Amino acid sequence: MLHTVRSRPWTCRVCLQRLQRSNAERTFATAVAADQQQASVDFAAASKFAKQRDDETLRRVFDSRPFWREFSNRRANSSKRTGIVQNQYLSNPEGFRQFAQTSLQKCQRIVSKVLGASTLEDYKSMAKDLDRLSDLLCRVIDLSDFVRGNHPDPRIQEAATQAYALMFEYMNILNTTTGLHDQLKKAAATPEVTSSWTEGEKMVAQILIKDFSNSAIHMPPKDRQRFVNLSNDISQLGSDFANGAEPARPHVVLSKSSVQGLDPVVVHQLQRWNSVPIPTWGMEPRLALRSMHNEQARREVYMATRTSSKRQIHRLEELLSKRAELAKLSGYTTYAHMALSDKMAKTPEAVSNFLTALIDNNRVPVQEELSKLQRIKGSSPLQPWDHAYYVQKRVLDYAMARRSRELSRVPEFFSLGTVMQGLSRLWNRLYGLRLVPQETLPGETWNSDVRRLDVVDESGQHIAVIYCDLFTRPNKSPNPAHFTLRCAREISADEIAESAAMDPPSHPNDGMATAMIPGSNTLRQLPTIALVCDFPEPPVSGNGPPTLLSEHSVRTLFHEMGHAVHSVLGQTPLQSISGTRCSTDFAELPSVLMESFATAPEVLSLYARHWESDQPLSENMMQSMAADRAANGNIYGAVENEAQILMALVDQAYHALAAGNGSKRSIDSTGIYHQVFSTHCSLPDPQDSNPLTSWQGFFGHLYGYGATYYSYIFDRAIANKIWQDVFQAGKLSIDRQAGERYKNEVLRWGGGRNGWHCVAGVLGDANASNANGRLAEGGEEAMREVGRWGLGRDGI
Incomplete structure (x- = not known):
């Protein structure tokens, strides 16, 4: 339920330290005045440093190891130490326990206040009180979860895990505390209370009431216990399913003559006498499907790699059965109805409208792609096990005929x-923001290669912190990710006084970044973000090329920074709706849209320069890149899009199953899978094997994204439309007016505005005369309209 600074003191920390030293009678207004005076002095000093110097420093801290060592060591001998991400508690393992216990005590005081509420004023403050309760829980849970997965010290990992477990257990207790639910429901049902709430407070109240409902708090004790048992079973089954994917057969044994075309090095590694066992899991079968000339051999590998073990299929069917029962117990027709009730889609019928419209939109380009491959194959029909092979042949033919040496550079x-320079320059052109490298205090980062960037607006106001952990190291996850370590929210005067009265006095944001909202007496906790990637390190000596990124890696980095800009600009007064805390089927929109900027010619001209000569990327090279993307998109983009649509359709079909009446329902997940594919797949669905293929056992996202797998392609369709209509397919990719429009209609709201209102607002009046004019209403027809927009030809 109740379910991210200090090189130059741009935060109000100096003010808060003064506040803590002063006596209890000192007023908040006086403290604010002191802070504003200090801020003006700091900004005057900061303004002496030209933006150009910050821009150049940004490039060098990532490209030059010698420069980074010098930059990062400037404060290495400082007598002042801090905790991880400047959290005052997290300077040692024991600090995690103290952090959790102190936060827990603050939570308990809020819970007592809410449970004891009796006056109108008590109820008016309830949405804010519960949002703060949620913030206190998330402060520990989000940061501890990140640290335990990314810090290299096992002692810190263990301490963070214990802090996480303590607060997570307490959160589960709160989610079943009926008094909290009853008090919030009473507040939400009192007109004198709700009339005083902002739209954000109303939305937070609705979110929390829904979270209570999802915890079965309204059920009689017997049903609630059944709900808890089912939830625990689903969690265990889901984890086992997501981590237990395994094929029915470990190998497909082929003769050496039938694997011709496969890389001889791979053949030599796999060969056993005159046979070649091809594993059915990992990279080898993918290479085999792309390269083996023998169609029957490809068929055997394809069928085996798409057939799951019976144990894994049983896990899935148990998971689906228990989810259906959980939904019925909660009063929903199906699990899909339950999962979608608070999403933009709202209903399974609306998702079906979107996906079927998308299939129709994608059908012609799919047929165009398959026709090209069919002509290469000849007279016999193209089969699913042919696709990767003939795509590879066509890509190689294109590469031999058209790829230039220039493109390889x-x-x-x-x-x-x-x-990184390009991202800062782009943000500056679109939103008036820039990225400023900052030295860190000893203890502030979890690894010496982590760079800290402060996000600064046009007035010099510090508005966010981003920690960039972008280089590879042993045991680090290879998956790129964005983490909100702390959300934005407004901090009340009461919280500041509470922190000052603690023994010893504490910082109201645990020492992490804060700032005064300009022109107000309001203190804000700034979003603190971590970006994690797995790029190779630049050379230690500084000689030779720095870390060079492929076009794919550039798009990945832009994608993750799309999440970051949502966190940075979505600074709402309440943390429950700030930044990326929005509907699941809206959360990927900023990141997917950001990918389009990465290689737009206008944006490339901002930053793409040779690492050694500093010469800009030529127009010819930009055109070659665009031609290469278009060619690859025309070869396989639409078929890849169709694969994602089919997966979303399977997800919907599984979670649209109703629970049986009085007896356990038998679910045939393999039959449902083949029904979807035989109805919608453009390539023939092989149903003549024994047993039938059962690829659904490898579809781990069925657990984490149950009934919502459509979300990514839904956001992709919206992002394509915004790119075309607002940024004019890249012609306005660095246009401030377009950026402000997108910021004001989408980004700045975080999750505090209905997603349909955001989409309708940013697309504007040009769409009012047709079906788009009803976008703000949402519903089934709006979902169908988004499906008509399509996914483009790049592939997913």
Whole structure:
């Protein structure tokens, strides 16, 4: 339920320290005045440093190890130490326990206040009180969860895990505390209370009431216990399913003659006498499907790699059965109805409208792609096991005929430092923001290679902190990710006084970044973000090329920074709706849209420069890149899009199953899977094997994204439309007016505005005369309209 600074003192920490030293009678207004005076002095000092110097420093801290060592060591001998991400508690393992216990005590005081509420004023403050309760829980849970997965010290990992477990257990207790639910429901049903609430407070109240409902708090004790048992079973089954994917057969044994075309090095590694066992899991079968000339051999590998073990299929069917029962117990027709009730889609019928419209939109380009491959194959029909092979042949033919030496040099223009420069310059052009590297205090980062960037607006106001953990190291996850370590929210005067009265006095944001909202007496906790990637390190000596990124890696970095800009600009007064805390089927919109900027010619001209000569990427090279993307998109983009649509359709079909009446329902997940594919797949669905293929056992996202797998392609369709209509397919990719429009209609709201209102607002009056004019209403027809927009030809 109740379910992210200090190189220059741009935060109000100096003010808060003064507040803590002063006596209890000192007023909040006096403290604010002191802070504003200090801020003006700091900004005057900061303004002496030209933006150009910050821009150049940004490039060098990522591209030059010697420069980074010098930059990062400036404060290494400082007598002042801090905790991880400047959290005052997290300077040692024991600090995690103290952090959790102190936060827990603050939570308990809020719970007592809410449970004891009796006056109108008590109820008027309830949405804010519960939002703060949620913030206190998330402060520990989000940061501890990140640290335990990313910190290299096992002692810190263990301490963070214990802090996480303590607060998570307490959160589960709160989610079943009927008094909290009853008090919030009473507040939400009192007109004198709700008339005083902002739209954000109303939305937070609705979110929390829904979370209570999802915890079965309204059920009689017997049903509630059944709900808890089912939830625990689903959690265990889901974890087992997501982590237990395994094929029915470990190998497909082929003769050496039938694997011709496969890389001889791979054949030599796999060969056993005159046979070649091809594993059915990992990279080898993918290479085999792309390269083996023998169609029957490809068929055997394809069928085996898409047939799951019976144990895994049983896990899935148990999971689906228990989810259906859980939904019925909660008063929903199906699990899909339950999962979608608070999403933009609202209903399974609306999702079906979107996906079927998308299939129709995608059908012609799919047929065009398959026709090209069919002509290469000849007279016999193209089969599913042919696709990767003939795509590879066509890609190689294209590469031999058209790829130039010039195109192979493109990564030389994408050093990590220049790409970070480009992101800062783009944000500055679109939103008036820039990224400023900052030295860190001893203890502030979890690894010495982590760079800290402060996000600064046009007035010099510090508005966010981003920690960039972008380089590879042993045991680090290879998956790129964005983490909100702390959300934005407004901090009340009462909280500041509470922190000052603690023994010893504490910082109201645990020492992490804060700032005064300009022109007000309001203190804000700033979003603190971590970006994690797995790029190779630049050379230690500084000689040779820095970290050079492929075009794919550039798009990945832009994608993650799309999440970051949502966190940075979505600074709402309440943390429950700030930044990326929005509907699941809206959360990927900013990140998917950001990918389009990465290689737009206008944006490339901002940053793509040769790592050594500093020469800009030529127009010819930009055109070659665009031609390469278009060619690959025309070869396989639509078929890849169709694969994602089919997966979303399977997800919907599974979670649209109703629970049986009085007896356990038998679910045939393999039959449902083949029904969807035989109805919608453009390539023939092989149903003549024994047993039938059962690829659904490898579809781990069925657990984490149950009934919502459509979300990514839904956001992709919306992002394509915004890119075309607002940014004019890249012609306005660095236009401030377009950026402000997108910021004001989408980003700044976080999750505090209905997603349909955001989409309708940013697309504007040009769409009012047709079906788009009803976008703000949402519903089934709006979902169908988004499906008609399509996914483009790049592929997913």
